[in-house]
Amino acid sequence: MIRPRGRIVTAFAVTAIALLLAGLAGIYWGTANLSWSARLDALLRLPEAERHLVLIIWEWRLPRVLMVALVGGALALSGTVMQALLRNPLADPYLLGLSSGASAAATAAIVWLPAAFVASIGLPLLAFGGAVLAFVVTLGLAFSPARGLDRLVLILAGIAVSLFFQSISAFFLHIADPHVTQAALQWLMGSAAGTTWGDLLPLALALPPIIAFSLWFAPMLDAVLLGDERATALGVPVAWLRIGFFTAAALLTGLSVAGAGIVGFVGLIVPHMARLLIGATHRRLVPLAVLLGALVLVVVDLLCRIVLAPEELPLGVLLALFAAPPFIVILRRVRNGI
Template sequence: MNRAPYGLTLTLALLALILAMLAGAFWGTAQLPWDERLRALFRLPDAQPNLQLIVWEWRLPRVLMVAMVGGALALSGVILQALLRNPLADPYLLGLSSGASAAATAAIVWLPAAFVASFGLELLAFLGAMLAFILTLGLAFQPGRGMDKLVLILAGVAISLFFQSVSSFFLHLAEPHVTRNALSFLMGSAAGTRWGDIPPLAIVLPLGFIVVLASAKMLDAVLLGDERAVALGVPLPVLRFGLLSLAALLTGLAVAGAGIVGFVGLVVPHLARMVVGAPHGRLLSIAVLFGMITLVVVDLLSRTLLAPEELPLSVLLALFAAPPFVYILRRVRRGL
């Protein structure tokens, strides 16, 4: 299969991301004249203060957040699929997202707001993601036989269902006004994002990307099998522990930023492989950019299709991800 030139693909993806983010800043429930939008975006002296508030305090933080969430989930998906050598591995199917959301829901429903503000919703979501992933690996690992790929997916589904039931239990006992906020969070939404919510993911995502990019050749070696990877000098236990912890951290921050966002970590890495191939030196940047573009576009559509009402991110993502997911399943069955 012919692959697209990496440089051209990277350039077009960057351009598409910039255009998608500008569209996210320009369009929304408030219909503004184009000249007023440009004045507000560039903060010109004659720009209306209320329009600057809409663009700079409501839309831009949200656009940046969903872009980073999409990139973080795509990067997590690449990590999990490589280290576990399983094409169906992703934060959602392996229970990380559900564990993070259960921890975040518990914090929203039960813990005092001052306590959550002190520890941070991101930290609590990360701990929930780590717990879910440890349970998934524990169920899938068999002494003397290692880890079965099919059992790993089934264990992830089981853990995911368990933590979803835990979240539902918390919501059932919560006050109605708290339940509404938590449900919006669980269905995926970046509404209400402020500039103060940006730094955790803005710091971890670039640093995590650099770490994974520096490990690209080792990830390529892991795809050959554990024995060959060790023979090539890959410190497999250290690599797995470090990168899997990074995947859990990215997932926790993504869930804290935009709630449950499924399928991005599964579908986007496969789409990137179809375009530039499997070597991680090229795959990582394209997958992250594709994830960013995907979620920025989906968030824009969720805000505008039924304006002034908003659709949850999970609704449109499931709709758009279903056809490529079926295609990926067919490729997996054929061993491609």
């Protein structure tokens, strides 16, 4: 569907401005009772700014806001390309067991490995390894030399692999020390609390080139929507395209799980929001989905901090509440063939 250029520009401008305002709100608002002038001084690092306020804003809040923005953008991008390559409106990074593999690896590291070892290797690397393992197992179950990659079998294999790794995580938590289990459960429910500037580096380095990669191959993603046969006739290497993008999705999902725990529904809901605004052309859809994903998660994280302040809600709780109505709408559209 062709959208008026003005509507597309408006969608990008409004989303970018809303993301900026939400980011500033995430930096300014919190449990600390600070005056607006004091917060502005601390954000700008003016000489008269109080040192502890600078610490709160620059070392606690700003890295956290950037982390949830990166995670939201990464998951939205993963969901966008997976829905295109599988031609399935219900596809998301969790469909292929990527998040379950990443969370199982991260849970095993938190529960069983020494903290010094995890710090030296890095939780993002371990989570990515789990996501890749789940991805390889899923592909192995869905691929055959005679028929290639079967999309339906891929979905079923992803569900089976996801359930398997979820069981592994539950087993680790059940037999672990209760104090460690509590910390792991809080992290698995989704939280960016305690994010440092160093934690941002893996996802900040991975996301921009994958966005560029997605924009470069956007015409091929559009062609795949026509069907594998037509895309192949147009010269699109469908199998290699899927492998490349699924690998990128595994990387982004693993790093996202390592950064903020299990954050569901973003990769499923946000791409549909973007399509409703500007259509399905991926050269426009990809950047808008990334911006919308960042916006959604920044807003939800802010609400998690202020709804029950000084207590915090896990990201997964509010996301599930907000995502349920749009998910029902998507199911109805799929059932009605819209």
